[in-house]
Amino acid sequence: MIITCEKDDLVNALSIAEKALPSKTIIPMLNNIIIETVDDATHLKSTDTEISIDTVLNGNIIDQGSVALNGRLFIDIARSLPKEQVTIKVDDHNEASIKCGLSEISIKGMGTVDFPQLPVISNGMSFNISSTIFRDMIRQTAFSIAPPDDNREVLTGELLKFENDEIMLVSVDGYRISIRYEEISEIPDRQFEAVIPGKALMELMRILPPTQENLNIKIDDKRAAFTINGTVMTAQLLNSKFINYEDILLPELSETKTTITVNRADLLSAAERAMLVAKEGKSSLIKLSISEHGMVLTSNADIGKVHEDIPIDINGSAIEIAFNGRYLTDPLKVVDDEQVLMKFNSDVSPCIIEPVDGKSFLYLVLPVRMG
């Protein structure tokens, strides 16, 4: 195999393939990234068995072939090369010579026969969405994905669901529910729902380009494939049914005694100050006292206390309610809106956070019982 490419293109493609390298594995072959020419395209491939990536390297093929090279070493070397044209030449013993400027680096590689075949989704439903919108959907819900060691495995992923012309991404961690809705112009050919592992979504977010591009999402019974700009990332789905979050959500939505409109950044920074002092008392409890006079947000510890006045518009009755500060600040950090709506029912019922206009997101946050 002989290929040539620019250093920056090599680094970009390897940085994408890197995302599916296993952090540790009992299968040494998976520490490799495959370079493989297929007709007139050079592919870089990697997999940790749950996530697989196949990305096209922008370059020229002089002689067809393939090789498996230690992924992390290959990436470190590519990054360290001078900003010039790179020639990669692989001999019959799978030894790769990487030439760039006055550098020549040889790496002993392996044949690619033992590398697992990457999964391909041939059937399944498919739709297109803007890459920047889908990245926002992940960014604005990922905080309430349950941690990887949670024993309710299905909560370590997010529900991706198509219903009534809308795509929804939902995460639930036992204390809160986060939902992002997005209308899409092109309607998938059928209803569906799938649970995508949190890790796959986080890695996808990292490979989505900063500019808006078309992201194609294809889903079958076992996998989801995300295709953008010559890169395909495939993720195994979690195969349990997602928690029935609507049973928790719907009763809360039907009863609202108090609705307030509040400046998101003001509430966020007040809550963060209150948490600084609460933390000194090994707590993260913050209290909201909401009335027609405004919101008073407080926290207490032996070392001191915080008292924050926050202007609000209120509709309904006064309420006092306490939260784990982090559960309140997590959604406020990821939302971009200047103002948000907060809906309360009682001091033991969840609070709902929604946009002032439209319904692009919904956060449900459980309170902490006081006294």
Add this chain to the structure above:
Amino acid sequence: MIITCEKDDLVNALSIAEKALPSKTIIPMLNNIIIETVDDATHLKSTDTEISIDTVLNGNIIDQGSVALNGRLFIDIARSLPKEQVTIKVDDHNEASIKCGLSEISIKGMGTVDFPQLPVISNGMSFNISSTIFRDMIRQTAFSIAPPDDNREVLTGELLKFENDEIMLVSVDGYRISIRYEEISEIPDRQFEAVIPGKALMELMRILPPTQENLNIKIDDKRAAFTINGTVMTAQLLNSKFINYEDILLPELSETKTTITVNRADLLSAAERAMLVAKEGKSSLIKLSISEHGMVLTSNADIGKVHEDIPIDINGSAIEIAFNGRYLTDPLKVVDDEQVLMKFNSDVSPCIIEPVDGKSFLYLVLPVRMG
């Protein structure tokens, strides 16, 4: 005590005082930062007993007084405040109320009587130097300060020495010697040398402003005081005599068989690539083969090898010599010159790295004996 100031000024002054807070201490009082009004200036003070900082807070005094507040909490709170005017009011029970915008934060403080008196240097020699030059002197020599747990305590600091109209900063860690020379216009009133702890120099580097200002350095038998823009940092000196590095250096300087001129960035990036492969073999050995045909830099490991051609100008005989890659790259990383001189004597003698023009720095690096 009542004082007012802008949020940003409070954060800036606290960020300076923070540098002398102990990372851990058996004296709880030292976890505090002191706020103290003295005539028409508000001082913030901190000490870990080895380093002390006294910095002036830009603000207005309404009522004189002082208080000791938990340093890290105070800093976190200051950073989290809205960008507005801050009023700090301390009552008779040392409870501080910090008001800013619609926030009011109370912190229980302590009286300042138990806080140690910060040292003052009244006698001693004194000189002025540009803050940006002195920061460069630290930055370009700090890498070869011996680590804090080194049993040769004196090597955990740097020698600051005045000799022949020049200020020198010298660090030695057993494998290399780093020296920065700087001529100063204003000649100190006498010769001197002092060993300043590495930690103090690192913290000083962090509080020196990005712009060029006048830095006054005052030294007596026990301490050095660095004064800049209303901030005084005092550091206890290491009281042993510095290692006699000139006994190692002078014989090397008198005999040079080979002198080369090389592009610093080219040599640095070639050595870094070579180290990537050497590291896979749990080594950091890189070899230089220098002749009239140029420099060839190589490294080897089971997984592969690196071969780098580097153009040089050579004066003298050919030489083959090996180095721990890090010892060679450390000085190349901190120097700003486009080209550097490297002087060799034999494959078991140290290499000297110097500027092409002038003598602002000198690095001595021990080679690794081959075979």
